[in-house]
Amino acid sequence: xxxxxxxxxxxxxxxxxxxxxxxxxxxxxxxxxxxxxxxxxxxxxxxxxxxxxxxxxxxxxxxxxxxxxxxxxxxxxxxxxxxxxxxxxxxxx
Amino acid sequence: xxxxxxxxxxxxxxxxxxxxxxxxxxxxxxxxxxxxxxxxxxxxxxxxxxxxxxxxxxxxxxxxxxxxxxxxxxxxxxxxxxxxxxxxxxxxxxxxxxxxxxxxxxxxxxxxxxxxxxxxxxxxxxxxxxxxxxxxxxxxxxxxxxxxxxxxxxxxxxxxxxxxxxxxxxxxxxxxxxxxxxxxxxxxxxxxxxxxxxxxxxxxxxxxxxxxxxxxxxxxxxxxxxxxxxxxxxxxxxxxxxxxxxxxxxxxxxxxxxxxxxxxxxxxxxxxxxxxxxxxxxxxxxxxxxxxxxxxxxxxxxxxxxxxxxxxxxxxxxxxxxxxxxxxxxxxxxxxxxxxxxxxxxxxxxxxxxxxxxxxxxxxxxxxxxxxxxxxxxxxxxxxxxxxxxxxxxxxxxxxxxxxxxxxxx
Amino acid sequence: xxxxxxxxxxxxxxxxxxxxxxxxxxxxxxxxxxxxxxxxxxxxxxxxxxxxxxxxxxxxxxxxxxxxxxxxxxxxxxxxxxxxxxxxxxxxxxxxxxxxxxxxxxxxxxxxxxxxxxxxxxxxxxxxxxxxxxxxxxxxxxxxxxxxxxxxxxxxxxxxxxxxxxxxxxxxxxxxxxxxxxxxxxxxxxxxxxxxxxxxxxxxxxxxxxxxxxxxxxxxxxxxxxxxxxxxxxxxxxxxxxxxxxxxxxxxxxxxxxxxxxxxxxxxxxxxxxxxxxxxxxxxxxxxxxxxxxxxxxxxxxxxxxxxxxxxxxxxxxxxxxxxxxxxxxxxxxxxxxxxxxxxxxxxxxxxxxxxxxxxxxxxxxxxxxxxxxxxxxxxxxxxxxxxxxxxxxxxxxxxxxxxxxxxxxxxxxxxxxxxxxxxxxxxxxxxxxxxxxxxxxxxxxxxxxxxxxxxxxxxxxxx
Ligand SMILES: Cc1cc2nc3c(=O)[nH]c(=O)nc-3n(C[C@H](O)[C@H](O)[C@H](O)COP(=O)(O)OP(=O)(O)OC[C@H]3O[C@@H](n4cnc5c(N)ncnc54)[C@H](O)[C@@H]3O)c2cc1C
Ligand code: HEM
Ligand code: SF4
Numbered sequence: 001x002x003x004x005x006x007x008x009x010x011x012x013x014x015x016x017x018x019x020x021x022x023x024x025x026x027x028x029x030x031x032x033x034x035x036x037x038x039x040x041x042x043x044x045x046x047x048x049x050x051x052x053x054x055x056x057x058x059x060x061x062x063x064x065x066x067x068x069x070x071x072x073x074x075x076x077x078x079x080x081x082x083x084x085x086x087x088x089x090x091x092x093x
Numbered sequence: 094x095x096x097x098x099x100x101x102x103x104x105x106x107x108x109x110x111x112x113x114x115x116x117x118x119x120x121x122x123x124x125x126x127x128x129x130x131x132x133x134x135x136x137x138x139x140x141x142x143x144x145x146x147x148x149x150x151x152x153x154x155x156x157x158x159x160x161x162x163x164x165x166x167x168x169x170x171x172x173x174x175x176x177x178x179x180x181x182x183x184x185x186x187x188x189x190x191x192x193x194x195x196x197x198x199x200x201x202x203x204x205x206x207x208x209x210x211x212x213x214x215x216x217x218x219x220x221x222x223x224x225x226x227x228x229x230x231x232x233x234x235x236x237x238x239x240x241x242x243x244x245x246x247x248x249x250x251x252x253x254x255x256x257x258x259x260x261x262x263x264x265x266x267x268x269x270x271x272x273x274x275x276x277x278x279x280x281x282x283x284x285x286x287x288x289x290x291x292x293x294x295x296x297x298x299x300x301x302x303x304x305x306x307x308x309x310x311x312x313x314x315x316x317x318x319x320x321x322x323x324x325x326x327x328x329x330x331x332x333x334x335x336x337x338x339x340x341x342x343x344x345x346x347x348x349x350x351x352x353x354x355x356x357x358x359x360x361x362x363x364x365x366x367x368x369x370x371x372x373x374x375x376x377x378x379x380x381x382x383x384x385x386x387x388x389x390x391x392x393x394x395x396x397x398x399x400x401x402x403x404x405x406x407x408x409x410x411x412x413x414x415x416x417x418x419x420x421x422x423x424x425x426x427x428x429x430x431x432x433x434x435x436x437x438x439x440x441x442x443x444x445x446x447x448x449x450x451x452x453x454x455x456x457x458x459x460x461x462x463x464x465x466x467x468x469x470x471x472x473x474x475x476x477x478x479x480x481x482x483x484x485x486x487x488x489x490x491x492x493x494x495x496x497x498x499x500x501x502x503x
Numbered sequence: 504x505x506x507x508x509x510x511x512x513x514x515x516x517x518x519x520x521x522x523x524x525x526x527x528x529x530x531x532x533x534x535x536x537x538x539x540x541x542x543x544x545x546x547x548x549x550x551x552x553x554x555x556x557x558x559x560x561x562x563x564x565x566x567x568x569x570x571x572x573x574x575x576x577x578x579x580x581x582x583x584x585x586x587x588x589x590x591x592x593x594x595x596x597x598x599x600x601x602x603x604x605x606x607x608x609x610x611x612x613x614x615x616x617x618x619x620x621x622x623x624x625x626x627x628x629x630x631x632x633x634x635x636x637x638x639x640x641x642x643x644x645x646x647x648x649x650x651x652x653x654x655x656x657x658x659x660x661x662x663x664x665x666x667x668x669x670x671x672x673x674x675x676x677x678x679x680x681x682x683x684x685x686x687x688x689x690x691x692x693x694x695x696x697x698x699x700x701x702x703x704x705x706x707x708x709x710x711x712x713x714x715x716x717x718x719x720x721x722x723x724x725x726x727x728x729x730x731x732x733x734x735x736x737x738x739x740x741x742x743x744x745x746x747x748x749x750x751x752x753x754x755x756x757x758x759x760x761x762x763x764x765x766x767x768x769x770x771x772x773x774x775x776x777x778x779x780x781x782x783x784x785x786x787x788x789x790x791x792x793x794x795x796x797x798x799x800x801x802x803x804x805x806x807x808x809x810x811x812x813x814x815x816x817x818x819x820x821x822x823x824x825x826x827x828x829x830x831x832x833x834x835x836x837x838x839x840x841x842x843x844x845x846x847x848x849x850x851x852x853x854x855x856x857x858x859x860x861x862x863x864x865x866x867x868x869x870x871x872x873x874x875x876x877x878x879x880x881x882x883x884x885x886x887x888x889x890x891x892x893x894x895x896x897x898x899x900x901x902x903x904x905x906x907x908x909x910x911x912x913x914x915x916x917x918x919x920x921x922x923x924x925x926x927x928x929x930x931x932x933x934x935x936x937x938x939x940x941x942x943x944x945x946x947x948x949x950x951x952x953x954x955x956x957x958x959x960x961x962x963x964x965x966x967x
Contacts, residue, residue, distance in 0.1 A: 013577035015556055019818040019846045022900045023855060028197035029204050029453035037198040039853030040189065041897045044563050047556060047574040055369070056205075062372045063456055065448060067438050072577035145903045147872055147881075147921035181923035182873065395919035406920070445900050 012049045012057055013072050020068035030063055031056035100127045104271035104486050110479035112386070112486070113428065116416035124402040132393075132404045135416040137423035137440070139400050143412060144445040148395045151447060152180050156392040157407030172291045173326055175334035177447060178390065184446065190323050191331050191450065194312030204453050207246075211457060214241050215465045222501055227476065230494040234466070235347040239458055243339030246454070247332065248301055248308025249294075257293065257336065260286035264333075265341045268487045270389045270411070287333060294332040295325070309335070339451055345384035345490025346459045350375070351466060352494060353382060353430055355475045360432050364467040371460040374432040378459070379418075379441025381430050386415040386489045388443065414440040415489075471500035510834045513613060517542035519831060520602055520610050521584075522592045523618035523758070524548025526556065526576065527797030527820040527827075531616050533579045534828035544584040545610050547602065549591035550642060558817055560646040561668050562850055565653065565675035571646035592619075595765040597784070600792070613792065614831050617762075617774060617782065618824065620798040621755035621815060626663075631725040636733030638750045640668060652748055653679060660684070661736050661746040663722050665692035667849045669752030670705065674851040677712045684715040684744055686722050686736075689937050697862050697894055699935025701882065704875050704896065708852040725749055755815055757799050767793060773801040773813045778840040780827035796820065796827040802841060806909065807861050807891070816847040844906050848899075854878060857899045860892030860909040867931040869916055872923045873898055881905065884934055885915030 014034065016027075023041035027034075034053055035045045049057050061069040102108055103115050116135060119125070123136035134140050143149055152174070176187040193199045218234050228234070240258075244251045267283030270276070298314050305311035313328055323331065354361040364370045391410040396403050404410060417440045419427040424434075442449035449455070466473075476495035483492045510517075519535060521528045524546045532544060548554070556574040563569045587604065594603035601609045623639035626632035636657075638649045653660070653676065660676050662669045665687035676683045689695060691702030692709060709716045717738070726735040726743075736744045759769035767790070768775045768783040774795045775783045780802065782793040795802075797820035801813040822843035830838045849856045865884025873880035873896075881901050884892040889912045893905030908917075916931045 013575050015574075015577050017818070017821070018558070018848045019857075021848075022902075024448055024452075025197045026453055026456075028201055030456070032197070032201040032205050036201065038850055039198060039855065039897065041899055042850035042853065042855035044559075044566070044568065044850065046563070046569050047559060048569075058369070059372050059456075059460075062376055063453070065438065065442065065444060067436055070577050070579065072579070142904075142907065145901060147901055147904060147923070148919055150922060182877075185879075394921055448900075 011051050012054060014045060014047050014049060014057065015070050016043060016045055017068045017070070018043065020066045021064075022066055024065050026063040026065060027060035027069060031060040035060055100129075100131065100133065104269070106482075106484060106486075109482035109484075109486065109489065112415070112489070113419055116413060116419060119413065119416055120420060123400040124404065126402070131389075131409045131411055132402070133411045133413055134399075135413045135420075136400070137417040137420035140412045140414065140417040140440060141444055143391070143397075143399070143410065144440075144443060144447075146397065148393060148397055149410065150180050150392045150394050151178055151184070151390055153178065153390065153392065155394055155407070156409055172288055172333075173330050175330040177334055177338075181446065186320050187323065187327060187331065188446075188450065190316070190318070190320050190327075191313065191335075193316055193318055194309055195450075196453070199318075200312075204457065207242075207454075208457060208461070210245070211242065211461050212465075214238055215462055219465060219469050219501070222470075222498075226499070227495060227497045230351055230466075230496050231344065231348055231491060232493065234462070235344045235351070235494070238347070238462060239343035239455075240340055242343075242454070242458060243336060246309055246339070247335060248306050248310045249297060249336065253293070257290055260290040260293075261337050261340050262286075264290070264337055265485060265488055268389070269485050271486065290333050290336070291329045294329050294336075298325070298328060298332065335451070338449075339454070341488050342384045342451075343455045343458050345488060346375075346378060346455060347462050348491050348494050349382035349384065350378050350459060350463045351473075351496065352475070352478075352480065352491060353378060354463065354467065355473060355496070356478070357430055360430070361467055361473075363432070364464065368464045368468070370432055371464045373434065373437070375456055375459045375463065376437045376439060376441075377430060377432050377434050380424070380434070380437055380439030381418070383415045383418055383439070383441040384488060384490055385441070385443070386413070386487055388412040388414060389487060414443065469502045470496070470498040471502065473498040510832060513542070514539055514832050515541050517613045517832075518545075518611060519543070519614050519616065520545045520547065520612035521616045521618060522547045522602060523616075523620055523797070523799070524550070524586070524588060525554050525618065525620055525797070525820075526817065527618035527620070527824040528616070529554040529576055529578075529582075529824075530821050531618065531796060531824035531828040531831075532582045532584055534825045535832060536582055537580055538829060538832060540832050542613075544582065545587060545612075546582075546584045547587045547590065547592050547604065547610070549589065549605075550644075551589040552643060553586070553588065555643055557641070560643065561640055561671040562675065564646045564650055565672060566678055567650070567654070571643050571650055574643070592761050595762055595767065597766045597790075597793070614794065615792060616794045616796060616824075616827055616831065617767075617799060618795070618797045618820075619758035619761070620820075621757050623751070624753045624756050626725065626749075626751045626753075628724070631727075632751070633731070634725055634727040634733040635731050636727075636746075636748050637725060638748065640672065640750060640752065641755070649748075649750065653681065656681065657747040658682065659744065659746045659748075661686065661722070661744060661749040662752055663749060664752040664754070665689075665705075665709075665716070665718075666695060666752060666754060667693065667847075667851075669750070670709070670851050671849060672750055672752060673709060673714050674712065677714060677852075682715070683713075684717065684746070685709060686720050686738060687716070687718045688721050690718050690935075692716070692718075694935070694937055695863075697858070698865070698868065698884075699937070700868055700875070700932060701894060702935070704878060705851075708854060708878060712852045722749075755798070757813075759799065773799050775811060776800055776802045778803055778805070778842070779830050779838050780823060780841055781830070794827040794831055796823040805840075805842065806844065806912075807864060810864075812845065812861065814845050816845060818846050819843060844909055846902075846906070855897050855899055856894065857902050858892065858894040859902055859906045860884065860890070862892040862894060862934070863936060864891045865934045865936075867915070868934040869931045870925070870928040871917055871921065872901060872928070874925050874927060883908070883915065883917055885931060888915055889913060890915045890917070 028037045034049050038044045119135040123139050125133050176184045263282045263286035267279045301311040302314045389411045393404045393408050442452045480491040480494045554576045559574050564571045591605040592602050601611050623641040659682040662673050662685045665685050670692050673683050673685050692705040694702035721739040724737040728734050757773045762769040776795040780794045781789045782795045798815045801811045803809045823841050826841040846859045864886045867885045868882050870882050879897045881895045881898045890908040
């Protein structure tokens, strides 16, 4: 589908439940290009990542001691997603 | 059976190979006063809650002396306790200082960038199996690997290992809470070892100060941040902590891992076909066979009401992580090893402010090691099951793990 | 079709419409599917994008770490919905069970979830709000515009209102090396949400990071040049500031206008619903088929004296959406109450601020761990002899302990010994909330009394 992020192919969408997050930084150790700590405890992350990051993001999500990281794989959801784009186009246009 | 005898049974070496039925027994009273005044906490939610409870101290100086229980021996005035045994704010300050050169936010890539090196070390160790059909996984792999890693990380010469190996053994032996085995002696031996290791590290740190390397000890010795700098003795105590923690835990994770995989050959096969399985599998190992079985160091700073019991101020508390990990109230089918278990918030690395400092490193080490062992060993099998275990009920794992195999892939 | 009694048929063939395709709407849709709803599902959202996450808009996005349109929310499962994005719902026919849309179409439903959230409160004077350089921040579109302007390195950014969003924007601007003035009517930043004691720490943080923080002040006028570009702001102390960007961060307004005259108890304070997320009608009678979740909802909470809470919190949107969705396809005793203990976070000036409970209810507080001076502490709020809320600055790992104290109505003051209790933490002090009748910036938790519907039974839109 049309990609929201500057033409790059986005394959993973990420959201962290920062209410759950206790700032253990496991994610920031294991996928430093996606998850970074801002100060000692505040997590800032990029909510999307491409295939090159997959291995690291999966590691990070598995390691989170409070399981606060939700990742979906766009590839897995192709059947669902194009509908979004098509219908959005129809109704925006 | 009284719960008092239960505690003895847990520390009893005869039950080392399979303590889990005892933990199940223990969970019948989630928070139980044992006969020597120790309060055991064995259920998941209670352990988790106490790990986040500021009324618990990790500092033994807050403990009321218990009759029949070893007194915390006076700390060596020359070498202060390390942050694993301290409370905030000192704990937080020292941990922040130690984290600066080790991880985020200041050094986010140190561990990440070690991946190649770790893989290299693993390859070399497995190459060393060449021409053999049987190895002792502990002696030939699971021990030397993390030791090489922690030496590299800290900047400790690998060839000095035989020296500090002896000290490390003596130090962790004191963690064994078995009251029947002369705790006072063990504590003395441990203190002795700790100060010898301290002296050794002090010398090494001086060297690093003069000619700094890329390693952690150099960085810690020279670093200046918002929290200032560690004092020399704080630095030595931290060095001792990291060396021991990096030494005596990961070995058990890898060994327990291989043992479990050999008991579940279908999982071993799946790992061989799909290296990605290593990621959830290691989490499940940390739940199913946690290298740190229990935390015997906590003390109540106030009376704490929990699960229908009041733990009185000053009482020693044992948080039995390995039991919480098998709590059926939290994990479905807890005695089953399920490498792809969902929502696996195990207690293998603890939780709260003392959450394992080295966890990212330990995870990578175990993931890479188990993947490579699974890939390269042809038809591996256990020589004896159960294998002989180490004495220690806290840092639990096999002493030896003989594995036979047909051949070795490249 | 009838949805009374055993709702198996409804679960299989029912028609559910969700208005508001953002966090609450999406999480509700997922929950419906995960819990076995196989009927038709329509998602109506007036934003053109698929659901995305807002918190990064004032943090990562303004720091230039990610594009403003880069945060589509991950899915927990396939939703298989009819998406009607980019089109607003304009009316609700409660009796005929239909939602009217801006494009003239109507969609019929058996059950409806309203998750239309809030929008940024605009600058009061419309002509001034239209000046080039005056921004609000609520949507990814807003963030694109603001970020573009910040990238052009304005000489000075004025932030009007020092609530969480305003403070986060100020933090991002400082990190980008921009000059920032923050104008706040109250005595300190965050006072509306956390009180004056904690607000003073927030003020210290701002000043330590080079923010020109002016409290007890309002912006009286924004002035533009003939080309319509913002050039100057006038303050209530008689001074003026040369600025080329002003961000209006005065809180949020609930998106309820589309329900005018529908008979649902919707007003400027949100849509009143019961603890099971069922909306009240204007007579205060609970409806069977209309549910509410997220920022737009106000619902009673037993832990907080059954007061109606309006929570503009990410976590509330998720938790309430899950409960609403569950209840939409459950019946009778299977229905669940929304008993989530409020919680939120904010990251600003490198500090992780987290809170649980309802701080605004607290009249006293105690610094139970750490110290204000170090900007690292945990504080507990007390109300009528019990713990009602807590906040941590860079001490998040302890917060769960306080949540349990709140849940168990633990006595306040906290007189037990614990690690890192300093002398300053031995005695409670007044929490110093400003008079709620004089809101300085939109607090994100509002206590809105006990009545299911607002006192006014007829709905009067706040703005035309
Ligand atoms: C900049 C920013 C930073 C934030 N940071 C934090 C934070 O750090 N921590 C925290 O806890 N919370 C934070 N929040 C709050 C959090 O994002 C909200 O609580 C959350 O988005 C609420 O979700 P919702 O789905 O209820 O409402 P919304 O996200 O407001 O979604 C409502 C949707 O409905 C649409 N809509 C409205 N009317 C109609 C209509 N008539 N027809 C069709 N569609 C309609 C809207 O356009 C919108 O897409 C932040 C919010 C913002 C804006
Ligand atoms: C599989 C391997 C490991 C396991 C299972 C493990 C387990 C644990 C546990 C359970 C704790 C909590 C102790 C407490 O709460 O009192 C802990 C703390 C700690 N671990 Fe590990 N550990 C492992 C590897 C490592 C490694 C490799 C290092 C060093 C690089 C390390 C360094 C530490 C330190 C310094 C602490 C103290 C943290 C603090 O007090 O803040 N660990 N570990
Ligand atoms: S690992 Fe989990 S808890 Fe730790 S910072 Fe990342 S998201 Fe937060």
